[in-house]
Amino acid sequence: MDPHQTDPVPTDPEIARLLAATALRIDPRGFVVVGVSPFYEVSMRKAMAEVHAPFFVQFFPHEQTIVLAEDEWARVRAKFRGAREEGGYRLVTLEATVDLITASYLTVVTAALAEAGIEARVLSSFHHDHLLVPADRLDDALAALQRLIDVARGG
Numbered sequence: 436m437d438p439h440q441t442d443p444v445p446t447d448p449e450i451a452r453l454l455a456a457t458a459l460r461i462d463p464r465g466f467v468v469v470g471v472s473p474f475y476e477v478s479m480r481k482a483m484a485e486v487h488a489p490f491f492v493q494f495f496p497h498e499q500t501i502v503l504a505e506d507e508w509a510r511v512r513a514k515f516r517g518a519r520e521e522g523g524y525r526l527v528t529l530e531a532t533v534d535l536i537t538a539s540y541l542t543v544v545t546a547a548l549a550e551a552g553i554e555a556r557v558l559s560s561f562h563h564d565h566l567l568v569p570a571d572r573l574d575d576a577l578a579a580l581q582r583l584i585d586v587a588r589g590g
Contacts (some may be wrong), residue, residue, distance in 0.1 A: 453540050454587035457531040459580055465505040466490065466526050466567055468556065470498050470519040482511040490526065490565075491558050502558065502567065524556070524567040527576065532562055540564070544583065551579035 471479050479499050483492055491502035501508075505522055512518070533540050541557055541564060548555050548568070553576045556567040568576040 447539060450539055450543055451587045453531050453533055454543065454584055455589075457529050457584050457587075459577060459584075460528040460530055461573070461577070462504075462526040462528070464526075465522065465570060466502060466524040467505050467508045467520055467522040468524065468567065469501045469503070469508060469515070469521075471501065471515050472517060473497060473499060475499070475515055475518075478514055482514055486511060523570050525570045525573045527566045527568055527573075527580070529564045529566065529580075531564075533564060544580065547579050547583040548576060551575055553579065 473496060476494065476499060479492075479501070483501070486503060486507045488504070488507070490504070491500070493500045508520070508522075512520075529544065531540075541559070544564075544566075545555060545557065548566075553568060553572050555576065558565040558567065566576070
């Protein structure tokens with residue numbers, strides 16, 4: 436641990452409670468973020484129906500974004516010429532039930548990662564939040580998150 440790095444101490448009791456209740460779940464697969472032209476929207480919808488579990492799909496008029504396991508992307512990649520890919524991620528799920536309006540929970544979590552020099556992509560679902568972290572920084576990310584949880588638990 437960096438000697439200049441301090442353990443983040445959540446000052447909001449509700450955030451501390453949520454952090455203390457957080458469990459970390461790590462998906463064993465590698466993940467990729469893919470940007471696809473809107474020209475391929477119909478094809479992408481069909482292809483995603485064939486994928487076992489696309490983790491995240493977002494449709495915008497200018498681009499569709501998909502987050503899925505690298506092995507699943509490899510099966511459908513050929514259908515999307517010119518797709519932009521950014522791989523090398525691991526998926527960490529923050530298993531804590533957080534209201535959609537509790538943005539400060541993620542602020543504290545991402546600040547702890549930033550303090551450790553780790554950039555993460557945040558994906559929120561109805562019940563849990565998820566982080567895409569660079570695969571080569573997974574251990575550092577888990578250590579930073581666990582320190583945050585331990586502090587919240589009073590440890």
